[in-house]
Amino acid sequence: MRRKYFTVTAWIALLMLVFAGTVLAADTIKVGVVGPRTGPAAATGKSFEEGIKLALDYVNAQGGVLGKPLEVVFEDTAGAPDKAASGFERLVIRNNVVMVLGESHSSAALAQIEVANRLKIPFIVAEAWADPITAKNYKYVFRAGPSNSGVVNETVAKWVMHENFKKAFIVAENTDWGLGIAESTKAALDKAGVEYDFLITERQSQDHYTELARIKAFDPDVVLAYIYGSGLHFFVAQAGETRLTPKAIILDGAGPPSLWPDYWKNVGDYGDKECFVSSMHEKVELTELATYFREAYVKAFDQQPTDYKSRSIFDAVLIAADAINRAGSTDADRLVDALRATELLVTRGTVKFGTTLGGPEYHHWMPPMLIVQWQNQEQVVLYPTEGATGKLSR
Amino acid sequence: MFPLAVTNGLVMGVIYALAALGVSLVVGIMRVINFAHGELFILAGYFSYLFAITLGWHFLPAMIMAVLLVFCLGLLIESTLIRPTYGHEMYSLILTFILSIVLQNAYLLIFGPYPQKPPAWISGSTHVLGLFYYGNQRLAALLAGTLIIAAVFSVLKFTWFGKILRAASQDREMAQFNGVNTTRLNMLSFGLGCALAGTAGVILAPVFPVTPSAGVHVALTAFVIVVLGGMGSMWGCVIGGLILGLVENLGAAFVSTGYKHIFGFMILILVLLIRPAGLFGRKEI
Amino acid sequence: MSTRNKSLIVLAIAGVFGLLPLGLDDYRLHVLVICLNYAILAASWNLVAGYTGQVSFAHAAFAGVGAYTSGMLAVHLGFNPWLGIVIGTAVAGLAGFLIGVLCLRMGGIYLSLTTLGFSQILHIVITNEYEITRGTMGLQVPALMSVYSKTAYFYIMLAALIVTLLIIHRIIYSNTGLNFRAVQNDETAAAALGVNVVRVRVMAFTVSSALAGMAGGLFGHYLLLITPQIPSLDQQFLVLAMTVIGGMGSFIGPVIGAFMLNILAEYIRAYGEYHVLVFGLVALLMARFFPHGVVGLFKGKR
Numbered sequence: 004m005r006r007k008y009f010t011v012t013a014w015i016a017l018l019m020l021v022f023a024g025t026v027l028a029a030d031t032i033k034v035g036v037v038g039p040r041t042g043p044a045a046a047t048g049k050s051f052e053e054g055i056k057l058a059l060d061y062v063n064a065q066g067g068v069l070g071k072p073l074e075v076v077f078e079d080t081a082g083a084p085d086k087a088a089s090g091f092e093r094l095v096i097r098n099n100v101v102m103v104l105g106e107s108h109s110s111a112a113l114a115q116i117e118v119a120n121r122l123k124i125p126f127i128v129a130e131a132w133a134d135p136i137t138a139k140n141y142k143y144v145f146r147a148g149p150s151n152s153g154v155v156n157e158t159v160a161k162w163v164m165h166e167n168f169k170k171a172f173i174v175a176e177n178t179d180w181g182l183g184i185a186e187s188t189k190a191a192l193d194k195a196g197v198e199y200d201f202l203i204t205e206r207q208s209q210d211h212y213t214e215l216a217r218i219k220a221f222d223p224d225v226v227l228a229y230i231y232g233s234g235l236h237f238f239v240a241q242a243g244e245t246r247l248t249p250k251a252i253i254l255d256g257a258g259p260p261s262l263w264p265d266y267w268k269n270v271g272d273y274g275d276k277e278c279f280v281s282s283m284h285e286k287v288e289l290t291e292l293a294t295y296f297r298e299a300y301v302k303a304f305d306q307q308p309t310d311y312k313s314r315s316i317f318d319a320v321l322i323a324a325d326a327i328n329r330a331g332s333t334d335a336d337r338l339v340d341a342l343r344a345t346e347l348l349v350t351r352g353t354v355k356f357g358t359t360l361g362g363p364e365y366h367h368w369m370p371p372m373l374i375v376q377w378q379n380q381e382q383v384v385l386y387p388t389e390g391a392t393g394k395l396s397r
Numbered sequence: 398m399f400p401l402a403v404t405n406g407l408v409m410g411v412i413y414a415l416a417a418l419g420v421s422l423v424v425g426i427m428r429v430i431n432f433a434h435g436e437l438f439i440l441a442g443y444f445s446y447l448f449a450i451t452l453g454w455h456f457l458p459a460m461i462m463a464v465l466l467v468f469c470l471g472l473l474i475e476s477t478l479i480r481p482t483y484g485h486e487m488y489s490l491i492l493t494f495i496l497s498i499v500l501q502n503a504y505l506l507i508f509g510p511y512p513q514k515p516p517a518w519i520s521g522s523t524h525v526l527g528l529f530y531y532g533n534q535r536l537a538a539l540l541a542g543t544l545i546i547a548a549v550f551s552v553l554k555f556t557w558f559g560k561i562l563r564a565a566s567q568d569r570e571m572a573q574f575n576g577v578n579t580t581r582l583n584m585l586s587f588g589l590g591c592a593l594a595g596t597a598g599v600i601l602a603p604v605f606p607v608t609p610s611a612g613v614h615v616a617l618t619a620f621v622i623v624v625l626g627g628m629g630s631m632w633g634c635v636i637g638g639l640i641l642g643l644v645e646n647l648g649a650a651f652v653s654t655g656y657k658h659i660f661g662f663m664i665l666i667l668v669l670l671i672r673p674a675g676l677f678g679r680k681e682i
Numbered sequence: 683m684s685t686r687n688k689s690l691i692v693l694a695i696a697g698v699f700g701l702l703p704l705g706l707d708d709y710r711l712h713v714l715v716i717c718l719n720y721a722i723l724a725a726s727w728n729l730v731a732g733y734t735g736q737v738s739f740a741h742a743a744f745a746g747v748g749a750y751t752s753g754m755l756a757v758h759l760g761f762n763p764w765l766g767i768v769i770g771t772a773v774a775g776l777a778g779f780l781i782g783v784l785c786l787r788m789g790g791i792y793l794s795l796t797t798l799g800f801s802q803i804l805h806i807v808i809t810n811e812y813e814i815t816r817g818t819m820g821l822q823v824p825a826l827m828s829v830y831s832k833t834a835y836f837y838i839m840l841a842a843l844i845v846t847l848l849i850i851h852r853i854i855y856s857n858t859g860l861n862f863r864a865v866q867n868d869e870t871a872a873a874a875l876g877v878n879v880v881r882v883r884v885m886a887f888t889v890s891s892a893l894a895g896m897a898g899g900l901f902g903h904y905l906l907l908i909t910p911q912i913p914s915l916d917q918q919f920l921v922l923a924m925t926v927i928g929g930m931g932s933f934i935g936p937v938i939g940a941f942m943l944n945i946l947a948e949y950i951r952a953y954g955e956y957h958v959l960v961f962g963l964v965a966l967l968m969a970r971f972f973p974h975g976v977v978g979l980f981k982g983k984r
Contacts, residue, residue: 041955043510079955084820085909089712096709110819114907117822121830177655177812179819204654209512209605212405213650216398216529233512244522244532265511269606271520430791478970486790490737491926492969498919499962506959613915617802620795655810662799666784669796673788 031074032067032333034323035094035103036316037115042081043207043232046263047107047130047312052077054313057299058320068327075320076100080111087111091118091126101333102127102326104319107312108231109133109180116144125326125338129319130312133179134187138363143335145342145356145366147319147349151184153369154280159256160191162374162386163225166395171199172223172251174214174230174238176206181229184256188227199223206232215245222251229256236260236269243273249397254374255279261377262309276396278376278385282351283311287373287390293350318349318370342366401529402650403643408535410642411542412601416615417622417634418549419593425566425629426586428486429479432493434594434619435612436500441467441595442602443508446515456516460599464592471591475584483583497616504609512606515599534603541600546635549593553631562586566629594619614658621665627678636676640664699840703833711832717944718839719901722846724924724936726893729850731922732931733862734886736790739918740781740797741894743804746913747774748895749902750808750815753823756903758814763826767899774895775888782887786880801913808910820909823902835904842900846893847937853889854933858882916958923965929975938976 036055040048055075062073076098080087087106094100095118103119104127106112112131119126120141128136128146132154137146163171171192175185185201192199200221202214211234218226226247228238235255242248254277255261261279270277288294296317300308308314322345327333330341343366347354351370359365374386376395383393420434431437444463448454454462478496482488517534525531553559565572565582573579597615598607605611622641626633641661649657668675703711727741751773752766761769785796809817816822827834853859861882864872873879902908911917920943928939947957972979 041505041510045510081955083909083911084818085905085907085911088905088907092712093709096707096712114820114822117906177809177817207608210405212401213398213646213654216401216650220398236512241532244530246522246530263511265514269512269514430794478966481970487731487735487737488969488973490791490794491922492966494737494739494919495923495926495962495965495969498916499959499966502956502959502962506956617798621799624792624795653810656806659803659806662803665795665799669785669788669792673792 031072032069032327033074033076033098033100034320035091035098035100036075036077036105036320037080037087037090037094037103037111038077038105038107038316039082040077040079042083044082044107044259046310047259048077048079050259050310050313051105051107051316053300053304053308054316055320057296057303057313058317060299060303061295061317062320062324068324069331069333073320073324080106080108080115082108082111084110084114088114088118091115092122095122095124100124101335102323102338104323105129105316106131108178109136109183110178112136113179116141119143123335125335125342127319127322127342129315131180133183134363135179135183136363137365137367140360140365143339145368147322147354147356147368148315148370149282149372150363150367150369151180152187152363153367154256154372155184155187155191157369158280158372158374158386159188159227159254160195162254163192163197163227164195165386165388166225166252168197168224168252170221170223170225171197172218172221172226173199173201174204174218174226174228175201176230176232176234177203178206178231180231180257181206184229188229204230204234204238206230206234208234209237211238211241212245215242215247218242218251219245219247224251226251226253227256228253231257231260233260233263233265233269236263236266239277240270240273243271248273249276252395252397253277258282259310259312267380275377275379278374278395280372281311281375281382282370282372283308283314284373284375284382284384284390284392286392287384289352289371290348290350292348296350314350318351318354321349322347322354398650399647400526401531402646404525404531405535406643406646407639408539408542408604408642409646410639411539411546412597412638413615413618413622413642414635414638415542415546415597415600416594417619417626417638418546418631419590419597420616420619420623421626421629421631421634422562422566422586422593423590424623426562426569427479427483427583429483429489429587430493430620431474431479431587431590432490432616433474433497433500434590435614435616436497436504437467437471437591437612438594438598438601438615439504439607439609439612440470440500441598442515442607443504443513445599445602446513446607449515450513456518456603459515463599464595467595467598468588468592471588472584474591475587479587480580480583497612501609501612508609510609512608512611513602514606515602517603532604538600538604542597545596545600550631618661621661623675624673625664625668625675627675630675630677633675633677696844703836708832711836713944713948715832715835715839715904717941718836718843719897719904720921720924720944721937721940722839722843722897723894723921724928724940725843725846725850726890726897727921728925728930728932728936729853729893730883730886730890731925732935733854733859733866734883735866736786736883736887737794738797738887738890739794739915740778740801741890741921742915742917743797743801743913744774744778744891744894745898745901745917746804746808746910747777747891748898749908749912750821751895752899753821753902753908754814756823757821763824763903767896767903770899771892771896774898775892778891778894779884779888781891782884786883786887801915801918804913805910805915808913815910818910820907822907825906826900826903830906839900839904842896843937846896847933849889849893851933853886858885862886920958920961923961925975926965926973927961927968927975929977930973932975932977935975935977942976 038051078090102125107130109131132151175181258280326341330337357364441463445459448459519533522530622637626637648660748770752770755761755766924939925936929935950957
């Protein structure tokens with residue numbers, strides 16, 4: 004009898020002890036990064052890691068933030084909104100970060116901005132494109148990266164018109180990003196007078212034959228494929244099998260899938276002549292910091308940088324460090340004020356966050372994007388023409 | 398659109414039927430449902446990828462070796478996990494379900510989340526009947542699948558081993574009285590069931606690369622086919638598989654691509670409501 | 683153990699739990715809320731699996747039914763979340779009743795397959811009808827209180843768990859419970875003695891699914907985000923693993939399993955997302971060698 008009393012109490016005590024744990028105090032300033040370290044977009048997580056490393060080297064070599072070293076805690080969100088929300092919260096409550104950066108999935112980011120708003124922590128979105136992220140005009144949310152309307156209006160639509168495509172087919176994945184960018188594209192194509200049709204697909208889908216039959220029947224000049232997953236690989240491969248290409252040109256509206264290590268393996272020869280969106284190319288260096296980034300990357304990782312998301316997070320960390328230093332404190336509201344006043348040179352240009360309320364331009368800085376084509380397994384920049392290294396090849 | 402959907406349906410139907418044969422075999426002889434069936438299908442795909450790409454073997458020995466390994470794994474699973482629970486249906490269900498999840502996560506850890514594609518046996522595409530272009534690898538899969546199914550049927554019908562299987566499936570006790578070592582038969586049939594899953598896996602993997610969780614859909618489809626065709630009936634598997642493949646693809650083409658996988662489950666519910674024994678099944682369960 | 687001593691222990695534990703929020707930070711409270719949620723799910727799943735011997739794979743799906751019903755009512759029709767949760771519980775119970783009637787006649791493998799099929803259908807429908815459910819993007823729902831407070835949620839979930847346990851206790855230690863055990867031990871004998879096997883199972887299944895729906899609804903409004911992850915096979919597995927490891931067929935086993943595994947998951951998280959694999963391996967070992975779980979080990983049986 005007494006033994007059972009004792010054992011039960013002992014269990015509870017043990018559980019609580021085990022649960023208690025200690026908090027390690029370290030003298031650094033912590034910033035959180037959220038992104039897909041696991042899951043289908045884990046390659047993006049890897050590029051984030053690379054960018055973070057280079058950014059920390061850079062920032063800490065210049066004295067860190069507020070006299071202390073900057074530390075990054077990278078929380079995995081796997082592109083899932085529920086993991087993203089809890090990951091964000093964990094960074095703030097458990098790791099005591101002063102700011103959170105990153106994310107490359109729109110649905111995850113949309114869940115996270117709610118948490119940022121609730122916990123009043125500044126959040127700089129790096130590579131989640133859906134318009135509502137900044138269109139919601141949350142005070143603590145900033146975006147130092149592309150937005151759907153930005154990408155469409157500044158790059159994709161202009162390129163379609165530049166190449167004189169008359170008929171387009173929009174294929175979008177059923178996510179916040181896919182549906183959002185499809186809507187922006189439709190609006191832009193309407194304005195440009197380009198005829199189009201539209202269908203919805205799954206990010207990870209492997210069988211596109213039925214969809215391709217429909218697309219082929221429409222006979223488009225260009226297929227705008229907004230699929231941020233390996234589904235894109237199969238789409239391109241099967242488009243080749245069903246002879247949709249090379250007559251039609253496929254544009255990967257996300258970018259990274261065309262650069263993932265298994266792209267050529269999955270796509271084979273059909274991957275040639277495919278176009279994709281990117282904000283980086285070895286021959287196009289917009290600022291001296293971009294040159295620095297490339298050289299540092301080669302030195303650290305022994306290869307050329309290819310996935311532009313590594314540079315995005317690099318920029319984001321620099322923006323964060325700059326804001327903390329200018330704010331002179333880690334108080335959230337002071338940080339927000341400092342961010343609003345940002346005028347910083349990064350790898351993609353000079354960062355200035357918009358201040359117009361009412362739309363996605365609020366707290367948004369749109370970096371320039373490029374259209375790149377695979378030609379004989381080489382990346383050739385097609386658009387914008389000022390930075391082009393070649394022409395569209397069919 | 399229609400001929401393309403029908404062709405797709407036949408290809409998938411044959412592969413599903415092959416996977417379902419494995420399930421049916423095990424259910425007929427052991428009255429056990431192996432929830433990890435899909436994971437073994439996938440494992441064979443991973444192995445053939447490993448041997449062909451990482452070790453550089455020719456695709457044929459890679460495939461054969463992959464199936465062999467899965468067969469051995471099936472023997473192992475039967476002897477360690479299934480045999481001790483014989484008679485306790487619920488436990489083998491739970492054990493194989495847990496095994497399925499463990500394997501999925503193990504694959505994630507070992508092979509990563511990206512689809513892995515063993516090399517195609519044949520590349521390019523064919524202009525089928527002048528109507529549409531169809532990937533050659535898919536056509537090859539259709540051919541291979543049909544051949545293997547024919548082989549399985551021949552073994553069942555014409556060999557001594559096949560006779561034992563049929564006997565044990567019909568009446569286990571009688572078979573035992575007639576000298577069949579049911580313990581070893583259990584082990585062999587489970588292994589064979591897994592090998593059939595593996596065969597379907599290596600045939601389909603070059604078309605639809607394997608991912609850690611791709612097996613779930615395969616297993617569920619196989620179960621639906623077994624219920625539809627009737628537990629323990631081989632012909633039921635083939636007919637059921639073809640029906641399911643066609644319904645899925647025609648549904649995807651003409652109704653909705655998103656709801657493609659639901660047709661199978663709707664069929665399952667319908668069968669359970671109207672005729673639980675399935676098309677060719679025995680009346681008792 | 684005498685009833686008096688049992689009650690004292692229960693009171694002691696209740697007291698400790700009641701005072702926990704005073705000493706713990708928001709993050710630990712968060713972990714506890716998750717533990718409580720899984721405890722409710724595991725205990726209710728155990729009612730059907732452990733006590734009537736039917737393995738249902740639709741438990742997470744019923745939680746999803748509760749969560750999405752409540753969530754959609756709140757978002758699209760402006761219902762008060764509390765009302766939404768009550769309705770969600772009822773809908774989940776109804777779904778459980780219908781499915782129970784459909785396949786509990788045949789039992790065993792057919793029940794497992796049907797529940798598996800149901801959970802997959804639900805998952806597909808939720809993902810495809812993203813216009814109303816927001817599919818994989820997640821449905822953002824209001825909180826249960828005007829000012830978000832983890833402490834308040836902790837007490838709400840604790841109350842829900844207590845209610846769940848009371849209901850299950852009532853069922854098990856009643857005539858119906860006796861019927862369960864009779865059916866589980868020897869179905870034919872029980873039927874011969876006049877026990878309406880199917881009715882008993884359907885009743886248990888309905889209660890179990892209603893409780894799951896309640897848990898789903900509460901948890902959804904706690905996370906403020908409802909995603910198809912809630913009615914997923916992964917969640918079903920976690921519930922199953924917790925019950926198996928804790929002790930299937932025992933009263934307190936699932937609760938212990940839920941707490942143990944979730945607290946453990948927090949520690950494993952430091953090394954990466956391996957906790958599902960670890961739980962799977964442990965569950966496999968337990969199911970194979972120690973079918974009575976941790977509780978069984980504790981009581982000295984195998």
